[in-house]
Amino acid sequence: MTPVFKLAAASVHFGRPARAVRALSELTLTIHPGERVALVGANGCGKSTLLRLLHGLATPSAGRVHCGSDLRQAMLFQKPHLMRLSVQGNVALGLWLRGASWREAKVLALAALARVGLAGLAGRNARQLSGGQQQRVALARAWALQPEVLLLDEPTASLDPHAKREVEALIEEFASGPGAMTLIFASHNLGQVKRLASRVIYLEQGRVLADLPVDAFFSGPLLQQQYPAAHLFVKGELV
Known part of the structure; x- marks a missing residue:
């Protein structure tokens, strides 16, 4: 692979x-x-x-x-970077920059907003949404680019x-x-x-310092024996 x-x-x-x-x-x-x-x-x-x-x-x-x-690929940040546009416009902008016509971008943006449960807020100012809604707009913008x-x-x-x-x-x-x-x-x-x-x-x-399958990382013995710093971090005891 x-x-x-x-x-x-x-x-x-x-x-x-x-x-x-x-x-x-x-x-x-x-x-x-x-x-x-x-x-x-x-x-x-x-x-x-x-x-x-x-x-x-x-x-x-x-x-x-x-x-x-x-x-x-797409990347989301801790605090979404949203433009002074509508919710739909924020999602459509990325599609337009990727090469879609603006009309097509708006249609695809609305579908992406529906995917994250925000189609009803498409016309709202994106910067006036709550933090959770803004992060969902950012996810819609990422997902729309497939x-x-x-x-x-x-x-x-x-x-x-x-x-x-x-x-x-x-x-x-x-x-x-x-x-x-x-x-x-x-x-x-x-x-x-x-x-x-x-x-x-x-x-x-x-x-x-450690690179493990999730079960092994949290299971205890292997982490404690081979990766002591990571073990302390998981326990909340890392200085």
């Missing part, structure tokens, strides 16, 4: 060479189609930088990042419990069934990781 992403000793540094901050250090990873990969670790461990690297928003300072030249890979950076971190459940249920739908997307997401919510992930990558100071 051809990987969707393959990293070979990939590093990302920020700032001038003499005082560069190393955000990621020599990551070697392979992610295959259909995987649900959770990125976990303390703040500043490199989760967001890794997502940006995979999405082409960050450039490797060393090493290589390979993905298919025609790979369709990506093969969906990258998410703490997509429910700032939402109330009800909105979190709604957004998480939509992510679960997109990552399962026919035409399922490959899912790569950063999360501090370990319950969410258990529910959504098939594989967990634990990062610390820009390095991968």
Whole structure:
């Protein structure tokens, strides 16, 4: 199976060479189609930088990042970036930029909004919606582009419990069934990781310290014996 992403000793540094901050250090990873990969670790461990690297928003300072030249992917951020347009216009804009006519884009946007339960709000100003509704608009905008890979950076971190459940249920739908997307997401919510992930990558100071199937990551003995730092993180005892 051809990987969707393959990293070979990939590093990302920020700032001038003499005082560069190393955000990621020599990551070697392979992610295959259909995987649900959770990125976990303390703040500043490199989760967001890794997502940006995979999405082409960050450039490797060393090493290589390979993905298919025609790979369709979309990324959601913790706080959605919505334009000063209607809900429908925000979703249609991405389709129009992809090459659809504006009329076709509006029709497809309405279908995408129906998929996330927001067709009734198509004419509303997107910036006046609640946080949960805005994240669902962002999901509709991503789904409308029919990506093969969906990258998410703490997509429910700032939402109330009800909105979190709604957004998480939509992510679960997109990552399962026919035409399922490959899912790569950063999360501090370990319950969410258990529910959504098939594989967990634990990062610390820009390095991968553990890379395990989700059951093995949370089962205890293997993690405690071979990956003590990750074990402490799961227990909430990492300093």
